[in-house]
Amino acid sequence: MLSNPYIVKPCTEDVEILFTDDDLLLVNKPAGLLSVPGRHPANKDCLITRVQRQYADARIVHRLDMDTSGIMVLALSADSHRALSQLFAERKIIKEYEANVYGTIIDDHRLIDLPLLCDWPNRPRQKVDFHHGKNAQTWVERVSQHPDGWTRVLLKPVTGRSHQLRVHLAEIGHPILGCEFYAHQRAVSMADRLQLHATKLEFCHPNSGETILGISNCPFQ
Template sequence: MPDSSNPEQPGGKADFIVPYCDEAIAYLHTDDDLLIVSKPAGLLSVPGRHPDNKDCLISRINQDYPKASIVHRLDMATSGLMIIACHPDSHRALSRLFQDRKIYKEYQAVVYGKVASMEGFIDLPLACDWPNRPRQELNFNYGKRAQTHFEHCGVNQEGHSKLRLIPVTGRSHQLRVHTASIGHPILGCEFYAHPAAKAAADRLLLHASRLRFTHPTSNTELDISLPAPFWS
């Protein structure tokens, strides 16, 4: 059955009402072409299908920037940095950067248990698990290529590993499936974590922590970082 907890994903139930997110959006960069903002965990990137799920990142931003539009998304449960286009020309230029993989992204995550390797590379193809949407699955027959670098950044007080995740590709749920595939699911993940890992955190411990790219208009490099609130 589709999981109703994330109405941003295909197959999420339209009648699921997302709890209101009290945390405000943080603006880390603003100019005439684009914004870089921090999305709180628990806030939709775009409106949900239910009439009561209209509150979201872009609806809040449009109160101050009426012409702003979404270029990419984070799952509702994921916090962190997002790029917002201020006008159609900027949207097209930024979309090309994403398509050409010219935007460098880092995520911070806390995963279950102690990861033995100090770094690694996961190259496992992903496809939609159609009977169980929005879940994704490893699929070596017709899955799309998915690649993730990871770096071990220490162990927290509870004995779980802090990882820096650097996706090469941008598949749906890629970081969640890849970490689970090596036996270390992200804490608080309702889709791929076993019960102990799911119960170990009251939110998904996944945060988009860094964006680096060349500004499509000024040609200057933007390099914005924001550590996760659970990283210390």
């Protein structure tokens, strides 16, 4: 066990390349790997440094939390980086996640609309703040119900706030299993990792104009 809480436990899983062309990469990030280097000198291992060993021009466009696994898009040039960043800013990239959450979700389909703000004394935690928070919305679809007391859901974020999916699910009483930031101890103990995986990215290719559909199969049940 690492004695320093600021040092990330090494991730032994590889980054999988799902698709590549002259402009971009689609990759599968394992859980436990940072998207970009951490501030502590010991936390330099991350997705972008690994990918740059093979693709020196690769650039981060967006991020996944360290504990979240799944699909990410990386740019391979300054032009594609600008174009992809603009697509994210304009919400023209379709993102989907799968998660296992605590308890029984009754609604087949619902929108969570709760503004979020950084909880500065406890960062990187976020919190709901109706006075100063930024607009944040997540569509939740129930996929299946399990007798062990959890529900499989499909998550479609409209916005892309930090920790948005984790906070939103916790706020409606269904924290994501294995979430040590926002779940109660029972939900944390029901999984050996954060049960959140980015399964889909769909967008218009910044150069060719073709539709790019990237899929990453969920690694947990």
